[in-house]
Amino acid sequence: MSQLDELYREVILDHYRNPRKRGTLNGAHVHAEGNNPSCGDEFSIDVAIEDGKITDAAMQGQGCSISQASGSMMMDAIIGKSLAEVSDLTTKFKTMMTIEEGENPVDPDRPGSVLGDLEALQGVRKFPVRIKCADLAWATLSDALEQAEKAS
């Protein structure tokens, strides 16, 4: 597969074109916004938390396929998970997205077994300037969870 095909896997384009959970939440939730001023990508998230668990979430934003697909995949990955699980997921995702080789938690023999669809974003590692696009949703999620923690 060429580097470009690896970057723009079908599942990424699918999430880009059909983002999951786009919108806002009505009930009690925390809200956070993030952007990359250099490129203009924007992302905002609503997260509803009950008993240490993310019961629902919704996203809004505009930007490149990588930033928006990463957000959409994140929605799929975090809803219904405990905060501890989400924290673990975030760490694994960040590690997957660092450029240093050898730290990737993903098991190449069992694709999807560690981070599910999110593993499709590995191709971004070959494009260092785009890593911040993939990170945006996750940084915004972290902001939201920090807020929730402070409020509790």
Next chain:
Amino acid sequence: MTDLRSLRSDFPILSRSINGHPLVYLDSAATTQKPVAVLDAMEAYYRTSNANVHRGAHTLAAEATELYEGARSKVARFIGADPAQTVFTRGTTTAINHIAYGWGLDRLKQGDRILVTIAEHHANIVPWQIIARHTGAELVYLELTDDYTVDIGELESVIDDRIKIVSFSGMSNVTGALGPIDVLSQAARSVDALVVLDAAQLVPHQPVDVNQIDVDFLAFSSHKMLGPTGIGAMWGKPERLEEMEPTEGGGEMINIVERHTSTWAPVPHKFEAGTPPIAEAVGFGAAVDYLDAIGMDVIAAHERDLTTYALEKLSEIPDLRVYGPKDATKRGGAVSFELADIHAHDIATILDQDGIAVRAGHHCARPLMKYLGVPATARASFYLYNVPEEVDALAEGLLKARQIFGLS
């Protein structure tokens, strides 16, 4: 098409390959590549004449001063100006800040208005926002017509005694549209407003003579016209420069310094506090020599032909929308576009894999992006060293982007 192809060998970087492909550099609106003549002039200065300017009586100091002031004369002549009214600045941004602070801060007051256009670069918006906040003045915008040129039809309702400054670009770095210089300066004169021309994209690409236009200040950057970064110029009418306050104090810009007060050196030195970028000035001078030798009218014609060709090629690509005038006589060679639902960053990444450098994003013109209703555009921009084959490469790259995004 005017063939400037042989000039390409003057630009060492153009023989680079990027990701296994020959570099196709289509980002000259952001910054231009440098010819050997500029690189050599700067190196020669450091190797043989390096010293501080305007101080010291030794030979090198005299040589450096001569080179620095010589560069000023070249840059001034390039725009038909007097060197005594040509101030070296860090670039266009710094020049506009000088004007906003040095001229605007003391003169504007509550109820006054600064008129700009929605197509301005942040460099011609943010300094005015700051001055407006300090003085209570208000920033007002002219909008655009359907062909992305400034809507001068609005002028009548906007121009009144409240307008004290009219500041606009001679050529948009996003749409490529030429600014209606004469119409706006006349309108400004009718209410005695100051006229500031952001010529960052104009001076590099078209012949400009300050005697042929009626503006008070004009600003441009060396790095957008084959010269080094870190230097640019602010030209001003003599009486404006006289009445304007310096915004930076320090060495070089003073006449006499007492314990509590100082007097200023004459213009242009009044605005050049501290040790200036001397090698950069020398490089800037070499750049205008290079452009002069080719001729700005030749360069403008070449870019017009190339832009016409590019607009034609781009119009053949399905779902591609150009944000800028379709008429090549109303515009320069910065071509912004959107392709189907493919975000500009994705376009830039895909093109880069084939060695094609374009810009993606808001191009430091976020109010314009909002106005156009797009989050970002991709932009290809041309200069004297670009050739039609590079336009072909761009078109092919864009078709490839469509394929990768599953659009046939």
